[in-house]
Amino acid sequence: MTSSLYPPALHFGIPEAMQPHVRTSESLPERYQQYRIAQATETTYAEAPFGSYITQQISEPDWVISWQHCFVKEKVRLRPSVAQPMLAMYCILQGNISCRLQGKGKLMLIEKEFGIYYIPDHSDNTADLRPGYYEMICISFSPAFLRQFIAHHPSFEEIFQLQQRQARRASMLPAIRMEVSDLKVLLEMRQSPAAAEALKPYIDTRLHELLTLYFSALTPKYLQNSDQAQKLRQICVYIQEHYHHHLSISELSKQAGMHINTFERAFKELLSVSPRGYIEHLRMKKAASLLAQTSLSIKEISISSGYRGANYFTAVFRKRYRCSPREFRKNHLT
8 A cells, every 4th residue: 555544564675687577466376375365455466586475465544464475486685665664563474584774784584573663764775585485474553553552661652753753764672582472463363254344443452462462572571460560560650640740760769669779670671761761751742742732832831741941841852852842833733
């Protein structure tokens, strides 16, 4: 789908010398029917000198899911790119792929691992495929779909902001090993029993499950169900309710019953962000909302967001959003 109504989809550019010899079709040959996704709304089959590949998509305004199958006979270098900045989860079900992302450098996509990636638009990326069979799933999300996860996973905020300001440098959250539960969700998405009118809510639920499993896997096991984790979650709620007031990290650690060093380390392991970073995340989120939705002055917004002075607030805001509060408001009003 090329419409701006949908999140961007990943496109694999074929070497220029091979392009005159590429044949494409919107249907699968009989020998590839076993790979057909019944619910796919768009299918592309391509044959090239290096082999063949299949892309099948389900597209909604909140997400685009692409199932990709590559059958490689000869080593080839493809060029993955997107027409708009993309924030996506990429799952490698079979095969290992050596990649280079613009501004990020070289990395290896490993079989049975999945991660979250930010890819700039029209960026110079490469993917080297050796002879063999590859199966991947790319899930591109809309900003609206992802925003609900940011409050619970503030480590998501930084990579999300890269997409929002259309940064030119690629980025990623850690790629982790897929467990049985992750593979089960992907299989349920592929074999969706839902009728067409019920497909979106069905897949919405599966995507929420998949993202929750991913972020849970990033959390150290000893923090997931322990008393210490419960205390830290209570502190998170307290911060959410009082972030606009002066908050002392020392006092928060006492409230949690921990030494300040232990508190800061455990907090960051649980939320992938420091206590100070979490407080700033909430303050910036509130400030951005007030700038976009109210006519309050910059000074009033700085105070309402928990900052004592407009100058310091402006400096912090500019660092986060790469523009001044006034510029942010102007952009959102226009």
